[in-house]
Amino acid sequence: MTGTGQRFVRHALIPGWDQRSLAGSSVVIVGVGAVGSEVARLLALAGVGRLLLCDPDTVEESNLSRGALYGPADVGRGKAEAAAAALRHRDPATAVTARTADFRHGVGLAELRAADAVLCCLDSVADRIALASRCGLVGAGLLDAGTYPWGGEVRYYPPGGACFACGCSPAERSLTAWHVTCADPPAHAGASGPVSALTAAWQSVTAVRLLFGLPVPAGAVRLDPVSGLSQPVGLRADPACPCHERLDPARITLAGFGPAGTVADLLALVQPGEHALAWQPIVPGDPLAPMTIAAADPRATLAELGIPPGEILPVVRPPDEVRYLELQREAPA
């Protein structure tokens, strides 16, 4: 029986729990594979009010052994969309937005800034560095999780502190972030459903504590079911890390429209001598395409250029002046 108002009655008995605060919270989950889909399930169960799920991949048959939100009928469907549909059915009080896109095209910088928590559930070093860098631009913290065959790690990077890239070598930071789907060979050793769920559960508990403003372990926690230990691992900021550039909020102005606006709409806000840029090539999937928005068809929408809602676009005046135009975010679902 539903609708009796008793759904969260047991939560009220937990010290420090604030159901109303969770209902008013919004969480971005980047990557909706084995870990991300389980995190989404747990946060919706907990009563988080709004979830934004972003993943470019489709559900493969091999995902069915590791994600509780996916069923056989979902094979071939976008992971974000399939997970969102399952959550809407199970937890209708949670508003879920699905974006079937790489996060660079699926989640705008202003959306990262506005979220109460940003969760990284990606499976590549290069993608994690790219997301850490985007969070750094707008001063958003990042709660990251990763798995290995018999364990996992959950790492919290508070705003202004160490980021994921601080722990990477210069060679790793120079990796080009080409998206590789789970279906592409060669397959790497993944984690099983139980290990993914263990890691996702730890990440979810940490996320809930962050949403409540309660203390969480500093740095990373390594979960090792083989030895039976969970161990904190210190994280140190690297002064040489290039991912700590922050957009100056005083230089951001509102465009007054979202990605449904056209190239011509945006260029109307640019002064002579200025160049509006995208953070990614303006032909999604073509790394050789320019990043200068004026190179696109003026009738094209910004969405068609792969620019997400809430993106904050740089406007450069050579040699070294830069300001930013912030696109509108979507109205909450």
Ligand SMILES: [Zn+2]
């Ligand atoms: Zn860093």
